[in-house]
Amino acid sequence: MSEQLTRPSSEELDATGLLxxxxxxxxxxxxxxxxxxxxxxxxxxxxVVGLLVLGQLAVDHGWVSKLMVASPTSVWVELKQGFSxxxxxHAINRTLVSTLVGFVIAAVAGNLLAVLMAMSGRFEGIxxxxxxAFQSLPKVAIAPLIVIWxxxxxxxxxxxxxxxxxxxxxxxxxxxxxxxxxxxxxLSKSLGASAxxxxxxxxxxxxxxxxFAGLRLAAVFxxxxxxxxxxxxxxxxxxxxxxxxxxxxxxxxxxxxLLVLMVFGVALNEIMSFIxxxxxxWSREVTTLNV
Amino acid sequence: MTQxxxxxxxxxxxxxxxxxxxEGVGKTFVGAADRTVALRDISFDxxxxxxxxxxxxxxxxxxxxxxxxxxxxxxxxxxISYRGARRPxxxxxxxxxxxxxxxxxxxxxxxxxxxxxxxLHLDKREARSRALELLKLVGLEGKExxxxxxxxxxxxxxxxxxxxxxxDPAVLLMDEPFGALDxxxxxxxxxxxxxxxxxxxxxxxxxxxxxPESVLLSDQIIVLGTRPxxxxxxxxxxxxxxxTIEHLQSPGMQExxxxxxxxLSDNESRSVGMLGD
Ligand SMILES: Nc1ncnc2c1ncn2[C@@H]1O[C@H](COP(=O)(O)OP(=O)(O)OP(=O)(O)O)[C@@H](O)[C@H]1O
Ligand SMILES: [Mg+2]
Numbered sequence: 025m026s027e028q029l030t031r032p033s034s035e036e037l038d039a040t041g042l043l044x045x046x047x048x049x050x051x052x053x054x055x056x057x058x059x060x061x062x063x064x065x066x067x068x069x070x071x072v073v074g075l076l077v078l079g080q081l082a083v084d085h086g087w088v089s090k091l092m093v094a095s096p097t098s099v100w101v102e103l104k105q106g107f108s109x110x111x112x113x114h115a116i117n118r119t120l121v122s123t124l125v126g127f128v129i130a131a132v133a134g135n136l137l138a139v140l141m142a143m144s145g146r147f148e149g150i151x152x153x154x155x156x157a158f159q160s161l162p163k164v165a166i167a168p169l170i171v172i173w174x175x176x177x178x179x180x181x182x183x184x185x186x187x188x189x190x191x192x193x194x195x196x197x198x199x200x201x202x203x204x205x206x207x208x209x210x211l212s213k214s215l216g217a218s219a220x221x222x223x224x225x226x227x228x229x230x231x232x233x234x235x236f237a238g239l240r241l242a243a244v245f246x247x248x249x250x251x252x253x254x255x256x257x258x259x260x261x262x263x264x265x266x267x268x269x270x271x272x273x274x275x276x277x278x279x280x281x282l283l284v285l286m287v288f289g290v291a292l293n294e295i296m297s298f299i300x301x302x303x304x305x306w307s308r309e310v311t312t313l314n315v
Numbered sequence: 316m317t318q319x320x321x322x323x324x325x326x327x328x329x330x331x332x333x334x335x336x337x338e339g340v341g342k343t344f345v346g347a348a349d350r351t352v353a354l355r356d357i358s359f360d361x362x363x364x365x366x367x368x369x370x371x372x373x374x375x376x377x378x379x380x381x382x383x384x385x386x387x388x389x390x391x392x393x394x395i396s397y398r399g400a401r402r403p404x405x406x407x408x409x410x411x412x413x414x415x416x417x418x419x420x421x422x423x424x425x426x427x428x429x430x431x432x433x434x435l436h437l438d439k440r441e442a443r444s445r446a447l448e449l450l451k452l453v454g455l456e457g458k459e460x461x462x463x464x465x466x467x468x469x470x471x472x473x474x475x476x477x478x479x480x481x482x483d484p485a486v487l488l489m490d491e492p493f494g495a496l497d498x499x500x501x502x503x504x505x506x507x508x509x510x511x512x513x514x515x516x517x518x519x520x521x522x523x524x525x526x527p528e529s530v531l532l533s534d535q536i537i538v539l540g541t542r543p544x545x546x547x548x549x550x551x552x553x554x555x556x557x558x559t560i561e562h563l564q565s566p567g568m569q570e571x572x573x574x575x576x577x578x579l580s581d582n583e584s585r586s587v588g589m590l591g592d
């Protein structure tokens with residue numbers, strides 16, 4: 025989104041100060057002839073390809089140990105094999121479920137808490153310090169404890185995800201609900217709007233950009249939480265798969281799983297931005313309250 | 316409706332049963348460290364169907380006064396009566412146009428204008444067709460599905476004027492509604508407002524920085540001074556309607572304009588002088 029806002033650099037502005045398309049302007053008066061501008065993604069792709077080639081050469085020529093870096097071709101082989109025998113699909117499925125279920129619970133509970141706090145200053149005053157205190161605790165550190173309480177199954181992973189993801193939802197939504205555009209509020213009052221009408225037509229919509237900023241963070245945190253929980257205590261999932269691959273010194277496999285996780289994370293982010301653009305179509309980007 | 320053909324008069328207004336009566340109203344804002352006396356001892360009557368303008372320097376309390384009439388800001392002293400009962404204008408009886416457009420960025424122009432209908436549970440279809448008429452009136456035909464951010468500041472303000480009129484309120488409270496408009500559009504909108512006023516018999520309270528505009532449109536002009544905000548003088552403009560731009564050149568109007576200008580600059584220099592002492 026911000027990409028589009030920053031795009032028109034001075035180079036792209038022609039002599040009249042108007043935005044010209046990225047093509048050469050030929051003829052049309054003196055000195056307006058310019059070169060074709062290579063799009064950014066070409067360079068990005070070149071860097072990726074360059075790194076892949078470098079990795080391949082480094083491993084093939086023994087510049088680095090095969091036990092430390094996997095060659096791109098071996099990763100590719102591992103990926104193909106893993107997907108054809110269903111190992112990956114199974115692990116992805118498990119991680120996906122705990123990530124998504126945890127995310128949804130965190131989103132619902134976080135927003136519910138935010139609404140309660142926005143409605144009652146008293147409730148906020150009492151609860152918020154507890155939330156902050158809890159947030160200061162590194163969640164990874166309590167993951168083992170949660171496994172002890174809840175067990176080795178998927179519910180412990182979901183719980184960890186919820187605990188990690190609920191905070192960004194809560195603080196961002198609360199921030200959004202605290203906003204009150206004075207004049208929109210007074211306009212509503214002058215029409216005799218009830219508190220509920222004001223909440224529905226003014227406060228909720230105004231808070232949405234903040235709600236989404238929180239949700240986008242929470243999506244990323246959810247994946248983080250799911251993998252953390254799997255590292256600590258699970259029998260299935262991408263995190264577990266990676267631990268197993270590492271234990272059997274399967275370096276290409278470890279890299280392949282990392283790649284899957286990366287795609288997973290990017291997909292989550294893209295889906296969230298897609299929904300966000302649809303719902304808060306009117307809003308420019310909001311600064312996120314980070315944790 | 317018929318105005319006393321007294322020439323420029325001063326002093327407390329009279330009349331049997333005014334629509335709005337402001338009596339000894341004052342407002343002191345109490346901050347953490349300081350107190351601001353925004354208004355002191357304001358009294359005037361607004362007759363039903365009249366057009367009352369407020370002019371005065373920035374910070375003299377025009378917005379505060381308007382919001383007190385609307386019941387949005389509490390009074391520190393004095394009282395406001397509406398239709399004989401001691402209360403501010405009840406919600407729904409008034410249309411407000413704020414100094415800023417105060418549109419909701421997530422609503423289209425159409426949905427912004429029909430917002431009063433949502434709150435007041437008016438018929439949706441009727442509201443829509445009325446909104447289209449109002450859009451034409453403010454010169455924004457065809458822009459109903461735009462978002463506010465796709466409009467210029469002046470266009471946004473016109474949308475907010477249309478919104479203020481949607482539910483056909485008995486009283487219009489307008490806080491510098493033409494502030495962001497160019498001179499020509501401003502003139503047009505002024506005449507449009509005069510037409511609405513004459514046709515509908517609405518009571519209009521109108522804040523402006525333009526003395527000619529206030530003279531052209533008003534039955535009564537309340538000139539406010541600053542430090543503290545108070546009424547310097549009240550003028551009646553007994554000229555017949557509809558008034559045109561030619562009327563502005565008439566000796567009567569010129570005289571009132573000049574007097575208000577002199578009054579305001581006198582107040583300004585005196586308060587600056589006080590600061591210097
Ligand atoms: N909420 C508030 N708290 C404290 N002081 C306030 C508040 N609102 C207004 N004031 C003060 O009251 C005075 C009058 O403000 P007001 O907004 O009514 O002025 P105004 O006549 O509308 O000015 P302008 O022409 O610039 O809009 C100002 O000195 C302002 O600083
Ligand atoms: Mg004001």
